[in-house]
Amino acid sequence: MTKLIDGKQVANDLKVQIASSVKKLIALGITPGIAVILVGEDPASQIYVRNKQRAAEQLGIDSELINLPTTTSEAKLLAKIDQLNANPAIDAILVQAPLPAHINEERVQSAIAPEKDVDGFHPQNVGALYNNAKSYYPQANTPRGIMTLLAEYMPDLVGKKALVIGRSILVGRPMMAMLNNADATVTLAHRHTQDLDQLIATADLIVVAVGEPHFLKMSAAKADAVVIDVGINRLEDGSLVGDVLDDMPDSAQLLTPVPGGVGPMTIAMLMQTTIELARQHSTFE
Numbered sequence: 001m002t003k004l005i006d007g008k009q010v011a012n013d014l015k016v017q018i019a020s021s022v023k024k025l026i027a028l029g030i031t032p033g034i035a036v037i038l039v040g041e042d043p044a045s046q047i048y049v050r051n052k053q054r055a056a057e058q059l060g061i062d063s064e065l066i067n068l069p070t071t072t073s074e075a076k077l078l079a080k081i082d083q084l085n086a087n088p089a090i091d092a093i094l095v096q097a098p099l100p101a102h103i104n105e106e107r108v109q110s111a112i113a114p115e116k117d118v119d120g121f122h123p124q125n126v127g128a129l130y131n132n133a134k135s136y137y138p139q140a141n142t143p144r145g146i147m148t149l150l151a152e153y154m155p156d157l158v159g160k161k162a163l164v165i166g167r168s169i170l171v172g173r174p175m176m177a178m179l180n181n182a183d184a185t186v187t188l189a190h191r192h193t194q195d196l197d198q199l200i201a202t203a204d205l206i207v208v209a210v211g212e213p214h215f216l217k218m219s220a221a222k223a224d225a226v227v228i229d230v231g232i233n234r235l236e237d238g239s240l241v242g243d244v245l246d247d248m249p250d251s252a253q254l255l256t257p258v259p260g261g262v263g264p265m266t267i268a269m270l271m272q273t274t275i276e277l278a279r280q281h282s283t284f285e
């Protein structure tokens, strides 16, 4: 096998630290609280949201699930967000993506108070990331989780050739910014990219967030490449596969598995960001 990066293990270690941070905060009279809004009944979203609730519960973080019907109007969703913005018990607000087509995601992301924006999607926080701001701001949790894995498995990113495939708001764009802030040389590839094979063959690090099973074969990458598979594709038989096919059984390459790689890290980082926001709020009072 290609060497696997154990995201589940790193996430569990992180959760132990987070649990002890939560205990300290509670002793100071601060109970971190997260509100998760789910619009509709998409089964995959329900699984992710349940995983988030379970993690919060395990760590002693207050969590509130707000499940709104698919037909909820944008105005009603925005009103709910305003209410949570004004609620001092809530430190973190997450609106699960994707939203139904009649709701404008941009308006929703901008409506969440930047200091409660646990996903880091508010334009103010995106701008801070883009500019590598020195003061605290929340950062998107999936790419942040990937940076945490890299700190352990690829500690020297300076000057490395990093290839990010996919440019979503959730993963590709913030990933590009974080790798840039870490002094890697970043290429952002997408559906119109030409000569992608050449970019893949020369990259030291490849982050694949495309949403297509077997989009990337490990044999197409360098012999010592580090590959991060962000894909979560559920096949018809119910099994879960990533975007990467490991066709290099005995290579020196490193790969994150699906499941057990990036997914658990996303959840752990979400909890970490929640307690950071709670700490920020306590110093404002």
Ligand SMILES: Nc1nc(=O)c2c([nH]1)NC[C@@H]1CN(c3ccc(C(=O)N[C@@H](CCC(=O)O)C(=O)O)cc3)C=[N+]21
Residues within 6 Å of the ligand: 047, 048, 051, 094, 095, 096, 097, 098, 119, 141, 142, 232, 240, 258, 259, 260, 261, 262, 263, 264, 266, 267
């Ligand atoms: N506002 C918002 N913030 C998000 O962070 C967000 C979102 N919307 N929409 C959907 C994506 C996806 N996402 C995942 C989180 C955990 C796993 C996870 O726990 N994965 C497990 C497997 C879970 C399973 O069995 O399906 C694993 O990879 O081992 C996967 C995917 C967060 N997202």
